[in-house]
Amino acid sequence: MIPRYQTILFVVLLAVSATMGVFLWQMRYRSYQRLLNSQDSAPTQAPQVAPAQQVTLYVASDADNALLAQPLSLPLPNSPGPRARAILGRLLDLYTVPNSPHPVPGGAAAIAQVFLLPVDDATTASTSTAASKDSRPQLAVVNLTRAFAAAHPSGLETETLTVLSICATLHANLPGVTQVRFLVDGAPRATLAGHADLARTYLAGDAAPTEGLHP
Amino acid sequence: MLLASIAVPLPAQPPGSRFVVVLDAAHGGDDSGAQLGSGATQPEKAFTLALSIRLRSLLAARGIAVVTTRESDAALDFDRRAEIANRARAQACISLHASVSGAGLHLYTSSLAPAQPARIAAWKTAQAAWVTRSLALAGDLNAALTHAGLPVSLGRTALPGVDSMACPAVAVEVAPIAAGSRAQAAALSDPAYQTRVANALAAALVQWRAEAPQP
Numbered sequence: 001m002i003p004r005y006q007t008i009l010f011v012v013l014l015a016v017s018a019t020m021g022v023f024l025w026q027m028r029y030r031s032y033q034r035l036l037n038s039q040d041s042a043p044t045q046a047p048q049v050a051p052a053q054q055v056t057l058y059v060a061s062d063a064d065n066a067l068l069a070q071p072l073s074l075p076l077p078n079s080p081g082p083r084a085r086a087i088l089g090r091l092l093d094l095y096t097v098p099n100s101p102h103p104v105p106g107g108a109a110a111i112a113q114v115f116l117l118p119v120d121d122a123t124t125a126s127t128s129t130a131a132s133k134d135s136r137p138q139l140a141v142v143n144l145t146r147a148f149a150a151a152h153p154s155g156l157e158t159e160t161l162t163v164l165s166i167c168a169t170l171h172a173n174l175p176g177v178t179q180v181r182f183l184v185d186g187a188p189r190a191t192l193a194g195h196a197d198l199a200r201t202y203l204a205g206d207a208a209p210t211e212g213l214h215p
Numbered sequence: 216m217l218l219a220s221i222a223v224p225l226p227a228q229p230p231g232s233r234f235v236v237v238l239d240a241a242h243g244g245d246d247s248g249a250q251l252g253s254g255a256t257q258p259e260k261a262f263t264l265a266l267s268i269r270l271r272s273l274l275a276a277r278g279i280a281v282v283t284t285r286e287s288d289a290a291l292d293f294d295r296r297a298e299i300a301n302r303a304r305a306q307a308c309i310s311l312h313a314s315v316s317g318a319g320l321h322l323y324t325s326s327l328a329p330a331q332p333a334r335i336a337a338w339k340t341a342q343a344a345w346v347t348r349s350l351a352l353a354g355d356l357n358a359a360l361t362h363a364g365l366p367v368s369l370g371r372t373a374l375p376g377v378d379s380m381a382c383p384a385v386a387v388e389v390a391p392i393a394a395g396s397r398a399q400a401a402a403l404s405d406p407a408y409q410t411r412v413a414n415a416l417a418a419a420l421v422q423w424r425a426e427a428p429q430p
Contacts, residue, residue, distance in 0.1 A: 063318055065317055065321060065368035153249065154248055154259065155249050155314030156314065156323055157390070160370060163373075190293075191375065195374060196374070197373035197378070199375070200378075202373070206326065
């Protein structure tokens with residue numbers, strides 16, 4: 001025989017549990033609604049069609065162990081960072097097509113960001129004027145995605161060509177870029193896929209091939 | 216950043232009376248390197264170790280002292296490899312790699328700008344004082360491999376480990392004879408191809424010894 005006070009206690013606890021369950025369900029629903037309201041995907045600015053501009057991509061070729069200049073017409077944003085990202089995205093897209101001379105998965109999504117920073121150079125800083133601000137040497141920091149680095153084929157030639165093609169393409173289209181550094185998911189990384197050094201600063205001008213010569 | 220400031224004492228010139236070659240079989244342990252061939256039956260670490268052992272035997276038979284960075288499937292970081300090479304005070308350091316991208320043999324020397332030898336050099340750029348000699352060694356390797364009928368391409372790269380070596384250093388990457396063919400990709404595991412490559416490398420190092428300044 002169950003004592004009466006235990007029965008009452010059980011019923012009270014059951015009622016409290018049910019009330020808490022309903023309360024939590026309501027809280028969860030409200031949070032979900034709040035999340036949906038915050039993700040308003042309606043466009044706030046009309047898209048603009050940028051005019052096509054001539055760019056030069058330095059496309060890697062595994063068979064020749066060389067970079068080949070390929071002129072292309074692309075619509076590009078005016079801001080230098082997004083512009084550099086768009087150009088590199090197009091370059092890496094070329095590597096994903098079937099029968100690519102340098103097959104590398106990832107494409108444009110491999111470039112998370114490109115930051116352009118003034119190179120710390122005391123001589124340049126002291127002699128530069130406001131007018132020459134745009135022509136000051138710049139360091140491009142290319143932030144690659146971890147997925148790209150993980151999927152990149154491992155090899156001395158293939159990794160070197162990927163790095164050099166990025167550096168040469170940046171320098172060809174943004175002549176102010178004299179140095180290039182790489183990050184992977186925002187952090188320094190020793191090598192791209194076990195070979196090419198990603199920890200050092202690359203001189204962008206050295207990456208571009210001389211006419212008819214290998215990099 | 217810390218490593219960049221650590222100095223490595225450079226061997227005096229001429230380095231010693233013994234002609235020593237350092238063979239660095241890339242990768243090892245958990246670091247398998249590239250997967251070679253369809254089906255990924257052989258990792259790069261196994262290929263480079265087998266080639267290192269084969270080349271060591273050929274060089275020993277020609278009276279050349281050989282120091283290897285690894286004799287088993289052991290994990291070694293880039294700094295440890297450079298330490299072994301620098302302690303050996305070698306006249307040639309060969310870093311062995313393999314890949315299925317590209318064709319033939321890829322010879323890479325450091326992309327560091329040549330610098331004057333100094334008594335104490337920065338660890339990460341110790342190779343700068345040896346770049347000119349490294350290019351000469353790459354020339355000898357190129358001549359011997361071409362003479363053996365093997366396609367060769369030359370390049371410059373930033374390879375951790377090699378950039379810290381205080382000796383004439385070349386990274387040799389062995390690829391299938393012709394790119395783009397699955398049948399040819401199997402050539403990497405062909406013992407006859409491996410023998411041709413090892414014999415040509417040994418011949419180049421014998422020639423390099425003949426050209427080396429006598430103590």
